[in-house]
Structure formats: structure tokens, C-alpha cells
Amino acid sequence: TQLLEQSPQFLSIQEGENLTVYCNSSSVFSSLQWYRQEPGEGPVLLVTVVTGGEVKKLKRLTFQFGDARKDSSLHITAAQPGDTGLYLCAGGSNDYKLSFGAGTTVTVRA
Amino acid sequence: NAGVTQTPKFQVLKTGQSMTLQCAQDMNHEYMSWYRQDPGMGLRLIHYSVGAGITDQGEVPNGYNVSRSTTEDFPLRLLSAAPSQTSVYFCASSKQGLGNQPQHFGDGTRLSIL
Numbered sequence: 047t048q049l050l051e052q053s054p055q056f057l058s059i060q061e062g063e064n065l066t067v068y069c070n071s072s073s074v075f076s077s078l079q080w081y082r083q084e085p086g087e088g089p090v091l092l093v094t095v096v097t098g099g100e101v102k103k104l105k106r107l108t109f110q111f112g113d114a115r116k117d118s119s120l121h122i123t124a125a126q127p128g129d130t131g132l133y134l135c136a137g138g139s140n141d142y143k144l145s146f147g148a149g150t151t152v153t154v155r156a
Numbered sequence: 157n158a159g160v161t162q163t164p165k166f167q168v169l170k171t172g173q174s175m176t177l178q179c180a181q182d183m184n185h186e187y188m189s190w191y192r193q194d195p196g197m198g199l200r201l202i203h204y205s206v207g208a209g210i211t212d213q214g215e216v217p218n219g220y221n222v223s224r225s226t227t228e229d230f231p232l233r234l235l236s237a238a239p240s241q242t243s244v245y246f247c248a249s250s251k252q253g254l255g256n257q258p259q260h261f262g263d264g265t266r267l268s269i270l
Contacts, residue, residue: 088261
């Protein structure tokens, strides 16, 4: 059973469109991280959010942590082909274990 | 700056064989961990270590052993390989093990068990 549920599993959009990926859980996390993974490589950290209601922006990417610290979203504005990849959310707690969602595969068509 | 280095990149084993996946980091990180990544299941924690000489089990530890004799190295041993262990294995490290620490991943070892 996945502790963190990501939706959708797959997303294919045209260049210039917007997209949102969701990460939901019934558990409370002390922090929530988002990673992007490209084929043949390990995940690379995009952002960490730690406060309920926190919003962080990274260029065209906007990350939000839910008020109750159980859910998060990633919004990409005007997607580009370079945004293509597997997006993973990961929930952190105080027991040294990071729990990952199954990931959302995003394809941006030129 | 090498970061996290995993070897080998690819490996094919026969059922019942044993092998060790190597992981080394040069960032003086205290926390190291091993994950397996399977389609549709994300990354699942196998074992982790909060420092040299200290290891603990993650979510899916059965069939795997680890040790941490130095800060830099954290090898993962498959004792008797089974087809269910076919997967991509990632090693990660961070300064400390707390949940808000960024994890630095290696590029993975792709393992097939026949």
C-alpha cells in the first residue's frame, strides 16, 4: 500500500499548456519533497516544503503544501519539452524514513 | 565532485547467485540509504544507515543485507538472488537523516535475475 498517492499517473500535454500533479496521503508529514527523474538517472530534488500552507516557486514551477501537511501539489505554467520527466513526491517524518509516491510521468510535446 | 557513485550500472544474475551492489559518496554525509524502483510502485526503502556502524531496516528488507564500516561506503548484498529482486536499485545520501534533508541519488544499478 502506497503511503503517498500521486495523480495522475501519466500526463501528456502540448508545449505551452499548464499542468498540475497531486500528492495525497492520510498521514501527516513533517516535510514534503518533490523530485524529478529522467530516464537512466537518479531523482533530483526540486524543492522541500515544511510548513502547512507553504507555497514555493521555482521559475515556472509552483509547489504547495496543504494546510494539514497531508497533501501537496506541483503546478507547471507554460510547460516546455524540457519539463518532461517522472515527478516524485516524498514525505518526510522524524523516523529517518522517506516515503515516496509512485510518480507521475509527464510528457510535454513540442 | 563525484557525489554518489553506484557500481555496477547493469548486472544479470542467475537465481540463487549472490552479489554486492556498491555505493560510495564523497560528501561526508552521515545518512545513506538503498531503494528499489519498480514500475508503478515508486521508490521503496530497503535499508538505511544514520552513521558508520549503524544500520536499520526499511520497508522491504527481506533478502538484502547491508553494513556501514565507513562513512563513505554503504554496500547492499543480495544473499540468494530471486526473480522478484529484478529491479533498479538506487543509493542515496544526505547530510543527516531527517525528513527535510535533500537526498542525493546515484544513477542506479539495473539488476535482472533470470
